[in-house]
Amino acid sequence: MDLIEKWLSGIAELERYLAGDKLTSVMHKGACDLEKANLKQTQEQQVLSIITNGVAQVMILILFVWTGILIKGGLVTFGAIAVIGNFSHYISLAIEYLPFYFCLIKGTRTLRQSYRSNCTSKN
Numbered sequence: 001m002d003l004i005e006k007w008l009s010g011i012a013e014l015e016r017y018l019a020g021d022k023l024t025s026v027m028h029k030g031a032c033d034l035e036k037a038n039l040k041q042t043q044e045q046q047v048l049s050i051i052t053n054g055v056a057q058v059m060i061l062i063l064f065v066w067t068g069i070l071i072k073g074g075l076v077t078f079g080a081i082a083v084i085g086n087f088s089h090y091i092s093l094a095i096e097y098l099p100f101y102f103c104l105i106k107g108t109r110t111l112r113q114s115y116r117s118n119c120t121s122k123n
Contacts, residue, residue, distance in 0.1 A: 048099030056095040
């Protein structure tokens with residue numbers, strides 16, 4: 001009850017000094033900026049995911065074609081297909097995770113810059 005009373009008192013103060021409209025507009029602008037940033041991040045991740053999935057599939061196709069050529073030429077045994085299949089699976093997963101980790105690294109740029117500036121200013 002005490003918490004509700006404090007909230008109502010705070011709202012009454014905002015209304016009394018007509019600061020409610022200013023608070024609402026500032027909060028709305030912040031929410032819109034956050035939503036735009038979230039949409040931009042999601043869009044970039046989806047585009048990067050599409051590109052990397054396409055690249056991964058092309059690389060897997062090239063790998064299997066090359067393996068087929070080597071098998072036909074008698075340079076490797078047919079069992080190499082199983083090894084290449086496992087290898088291509090792990091490579092494909094690694095390529096698919098690239099956009100996620102790229103966005104994480106890109107998102108910490110300002111934090112890293114402020115950390116560097118703080119470290120250099122202390123020295």
